[in-house]
Amino acid sequence: MMKTVLTIFGATGNLMHIKLVPALIRLFKSGHLNNDTSVICVSRRDYNQEMYYEHLLSSVSPSLDLESIKNKLTYFQMDLQNPEDYQNLKKKIELTYGNDIQSLFYLAVSPEFFVEIAQGISQAGLVEKGNIRNRVVFEKPFGHSFESAKSINTQLENYFTESQIYRIDHYLGKDMIQNILVMRFGNIVFENNWSRDSIEKIDILVKEHSGIGNRGSYYDQSGAMNDMVQSHLLQMLALITMEPPKSLDSAEIRKNKIEVLKKTTIDNQSAIFGQYIGYLSEQGIPSDSSTETFVCLKAQVDTPRFKDVPIYLITGKKLDEKIAEIIIHFKEHTLANTLWPNQKPLHNQLVIGVSEYEGVRFQMNFKTPGLNDNLVETSLDYCHSCQKIGNNPEAYEKLLKDFIENTPTLFTSWDEIEASWKIVDPIDFIRETLIHYADIDDLRSKIRERKGREDIDL
Template identity: 35%
Template sequence: MKKVEDQILIIFGASGDLTKRKLIPALFELYKQNLLPNKFAVLGASRSALSDDEFRSRADEFIPNDEKREEFKKLLFYQSVQNNEADDFIPLKERLDEISGALEIEQNYVFYLSTPPSLYPVIPKMLCQNGLSKSENNFRRLIVEKPFGTDLKSAKELNKQLLNYFEEEQIYRIDHYLGKETVQNMLVTRFSNGIFEPLWNRRYIERVEITSAESLGVEGRGGYYESSGALRDMLQNHLLQVAGFVAMEPPVVVEADAIRNETLKVFQSLRPIKENEVSRYVIRGQYTASTIGGKKVAGYREEPGVDKLSRTETFVSLKFFIDNWRWAGVPFYIRTGKKLPTRVTEIVIHFRKVPHHLFGNASSDSNNQLIIRIQPDEGILLKFGMKTPGAGFKVQTVNMDFHYSDLADKKVPAAYERLLLDCMQGDATLYSRGDAVEAAWEFVQPIINAWETNPEIPIYGYPAGSWGPEESAKLIVNGDWRYPCKNLHNDGLYCEL
């Protein structure tokens, strides 16, 4: 792996939850693995008035007690910044000059917006007005967290505003799902194996399922979730991007624009769902009060901060088609929800059954499945038919699996570790490009419109701890959803929830 150029990472919203839980721990892991630049610093920036020492002391709360912790904390600095006018950023610029000079770090800057979305267009504007967005001699990059807009109009407007201050190649729209090792491994599974890629098309694949289930509810974030919902929170960004990886054509080279060009083509090939078709192709649900493991669980409308008559979806399932040569006629299904039986994210490739049922009726022949588990128990599982020992030809389904945990000498990097390192290296492969973000919003916008304008479209209740509304099963004409367990190992023999 190439060594990263010397640089300073500036985190706006440094006193926030994301910085504590994800960003600083990820940087610490990169530091322990000697993957950070030789000369590197982190400058935290937010409204709170803190000294460098106070910021470093706070880091003790979320950095493991490790022999390298104190050494790493010397890389952390802090600058209080207001966001009212351009001059508020002068102290930030002066502090960057000071750190750069004192530590002899090149003035390469990565700006990370870990802030409320309302500041996404504000901070880049102020950086630009202070001459921090561009440099002839040094790189300047901008990482933008989700949500990237709340609908097609706002996403287009945000793209337009950002491009006033930064070039497209400087902007890194982060999607932590694409940073997961198993999502990336999907490309290797497809394009480096002669046994998979020839079968990866409408001739051999019956349908594709993508499931992202959470066993938790909104966990005190009811106020935020009311303005989001499952469609915006998970499906429009994370899961459509995963679908893009599943369905894309082979890129010419393993390089950012080549890969992102192919995922964009997938989004451009999505068959539009018209507003009057939404109830046929999309099911939404909301979890209701239930009993799980002997304990009473509140329904979504009983959560703090949630409207008692809320119609915000905590579950959504979607059937769609990709109208191109490879996937014509193959249905794709996505479902995601809260308060489901277990936490799991996986892709299931259902292969077509054999054309002639040699060993009995159709149900006795194996419906081969390739399951790519993104989390937890990361790995790949292939299901196929084998003869049961004894007389006759009774067929049973058996498993062949690979687990990342089997690579005992290899550490599976966390998503933010990989994505931060990629941005430091200038590799945008796993970041979303502006045109792809807009294309994804264009696909889901009719769904949003239909839900907002047609009160007759139902929102189905489902008991907390179940697999969502019963109506979701009706989306799949021939077959049913796969109901995954927490464990991928020994799948089919026992189920751990």
């Protein structure tokens, strides 16, 4: 079997510690990666192999069995801004592993380095344009607007073909996100009711309990809109509203997602922006920042299936809980209202728990047990994570595995990125309308007070 060499740029960074190292340990332990795979860990610190290992030991969770991958990791010091260092990296790889390898690159570094690294590895001959044995992962964010994303992409096209470029949206690696397709297209009961005829509205909701932590300088440049909506929330919208694919082929799924993203618009008047009180005192935040930490948008997907169905995209920090879920609100059922006129049958609701609760709740009407005929609202619950045997795969584990195996379905294509930026770019943000909220109750009451918006479920 051909040897795989995975070079990770940014190997002393936070992403490496919290996501990539745990994913690597699990993949090696489960046998998805084996002795044919080696990892080169790049940063600019003047470490030797032992010092790097000590660095990891003190940075990753103590519960991780780091020892199990110790001999798979090789530290390599370089400056990403020095072209000669790329030549040295090439020599190192050739001397250690030869030429007949699959050479892969993971850019776990600030996006400002994306083009420089692409140029560096390309000019050093570490990657060859069009050679699918050379692939590169780009972390998010991919640009901060359509123009900036396009500029990055145009430059990357000098060095790689689209099939060599893997753009991460780690939400796509989450098990329940992948489950959306199975649920929608594997069950006739949903497949036949998945349209404006049966669905009244959809909420796509990602709430966080925490604030921005120590990510201030990054977050203040992006805000909730670019950090969450442009990527994760629009990807969820695409999976929920896309047309049935003819197959599970990557190209087919991506094509259907792009089609709905191109038909998606945001009602500018409906946009609500908020900032939690205390944000301005966070580390790295300018005292006059108006960056939003909360956003609520009403989207429309102009397809025959979903025309005029409001889709709320809601995300924010410092709210009451950490949760990501999609709620499909079905319409009221006229027959049920006729048959049980005094009982207010509930509208069916399907709740897809993406995280922290992973599972599905389907709310239905049933008869109460016993002699009377009253209706009772009941929830059929499926706990996805409870069904798993062994460890729950983390998103990064799945994404790394797919990248190494050259399966791009769960990565975002340029066309998807382009369409997403074109959706969020035109949204006007009026500084004066920013709601300052202390907590979720405060936010709820200020939204109602100021906007009179009873349609929003927070």
